Amino acid sequence: MISEIKKIGIIGAGQMGNGIAHVCSLSKYEVILNDLDKDNLDKGMATIQGNMARQVSKGAISEEQMQAALDNITPSLALDSMSEVDLVIEAATEHEETKRKIFSAVTPILRPEALIASNTSSLSITRLAAATDRAEQFIGIHFMNPVPVMKLIELVRGIATDENTFKTAKQFADNLGKTVAVSEDFPAFMVNRILLPMINEAVYTLYEGVGNVQSIDTAMRLGANHPMGPLQLADFIGLDTCLSIMQVLYEGLADTKYRPCPLLVKYVEAGWLGRKSQRGFYDYRGEVPIPTR
Ligand SMILES: CC(=O)CC(=O)SCCNC(=O)CCNC(=O)[C@H](O)C(C)(C)COP(=O)(O)OP(=O)(O)OC[C@H]1O[C@@H](n2cnc3c(N)ncnc32)[C@H](O)[C@@H]1OP(=O)(O)O
Numbered sequence: 001m002i003s004e005i006k007k008i009g010i011i012g013a014g015q016m017g018n019g020i021a022h023v024c025s026l027s028k029y030e031v032i033l034n035d036l037d038k039d040n041l042d043k044g045m046a047t048i049q050g051n052m053a054r055q056v057s058k059g060a061i062s063e064e065q066m067q068a069a070l071d072n073i074t075p076s077l078a079l080d081s082m083s084e085v086d087l088v089i090e091a092a093t094e095h096e097e098t099k100r101k102i103f104s105a106v107t108p109i110l111r112p113e114a115l116i117a118s119n120t121s122s123l124s125i126t127r128l129a130a131a132t133d134r135a136e137q138f139i140g141i142h143f144m145n146p147v148p149v150m151k152l153i154e155l156v157r158g159i160a161t162d163e164n165t166f167k168t169a170k171q172f173a174d175n176l177g178k179t180v181a182v183s184e185d186f187p188a189f190m191v192n193r194i195l196l197p198m199i200n201e202a203v204y205t206l207y208e209g210v211g212n213v214q215s216i217d218t219a220m221r222l223g224a225n226h227p228m229g230p231l232q233l234a235d236f237i238g239l240d241t242c243l244s245i246m247q248v249l250y251e252g253l254a255d256t257k258y259r260p261c262p263l264l265v266k267y268v269e270a271g272w273l274g275r276k277s278q279r280g281f282y283d284y285r286g287e288v289p290i291p292t293r
């Protein structure tokens, strides 16, 4: 039975995976950062280095801390590297089948006592846990974006998650300096149950011509004091991820109030996924973001 985490495997080196690697390595955990794609892995490592360098320039961490943290991260393209870890955090694309395939591939490699977590934004922890050989040792550890800045972690137990797994995950979140909010295992948990319908409503507001991209974002930034407008935030999260979360809410709660806006669907179908693909509700290819509507 594992009660203390020392070595962590992270699957998926996208914006969340690299952010999780960033905070874990700074908290002195040994980290294996895995992705299928070498370019993604290189980009993830470069992002970590860039974000840590910014923290050094602001005096938040020292040059030595940055170097030690970077030395704590081993990039990996093969799941074999997970054989020694105490905890795997899956942070791959928000797609249930993708996550299930990852769990089937990684469980035979893991030590039997290793814990498994998913950073899923919305999917059922109970269902994901059932795709592994250790539902008792499976938990949702839901970080917020950008991980180095946001203070919250949602912890989500599946129906079978045991007390040791919960306590160990809670201790891990405490060690990272994050605050935990415990959520029951319902579609999209708490933050996204509230946040994503607001973002979806902002897209409907755009779709129905009530305002353009800029006016909707300005309205919510200055009218409700949100740090980012909802369309800017959607681009930041990733429009594919936003759509997946809305689909999980719509199907999981069987209520038409969660119907994904057809305009959101259209942007995703176009491959306009937000910042990560350089185009979404804004076009990021120039010096300043230009609204696309
Ligand atoms: C989808 C899900 O499943 C769940 C989710 O995560 S939903 C998304 C939740 N996240 C949000 O809602 C984010 C909303 N936005 C914000 O809070 C802010 O706009 C922001 C923190 C992202 C940026 O803040 P800002 O004031 O506009 O910009 P900026 O001054 O550059 O950054 C603020 C601080 O964060 C730091 N920062 C920003 N991004 C960072 C990153 N990726 N890594 C490290 N530090 C970062 C900056 O260095 C700066 O630090 P100091 O305060 O020490 O100077």
Ligand SMILES: NC(=O)C1=CN([C@@H]2O[C@H](COP(=O)(O)OP(=O)(O)OC[C@H]3O[C@@H](n4cnc5c(N)ncnc54)[C@H](OP(=O)(O)O)[C@@H]3O)[C@@H](O)[C@H]2O)C=CC1
Pocket (backbone or CB within 6 Å): 011, 012, 013, 014, 015, 016, 017, 034, 035, 036, 037, 040, 090, 091, 092, 093, 094, 095, 098, 102, 119, 120, 121, 122, 142, 143, 144, 145, 236, 237, 238, 241, 276
């Ligand atoms: N974006 C956000 O604001 C937040 C997202 N999350 C959740 O975190 C998870 C990751 O999201 P995010 O980082 O934004 O997504 P990204 O698209 O930025 O990153 C996902 C990464 O996982 C890779 N990947 C896909 N399949 C596999 C696989 N089989 N093995 C290894 N790597 C794989 C992707 O590669 P490729 O692109 O080549 O497919 C990509 O590099 C999702 O579950 C999401 O819901 C949670 C909190 C906030």
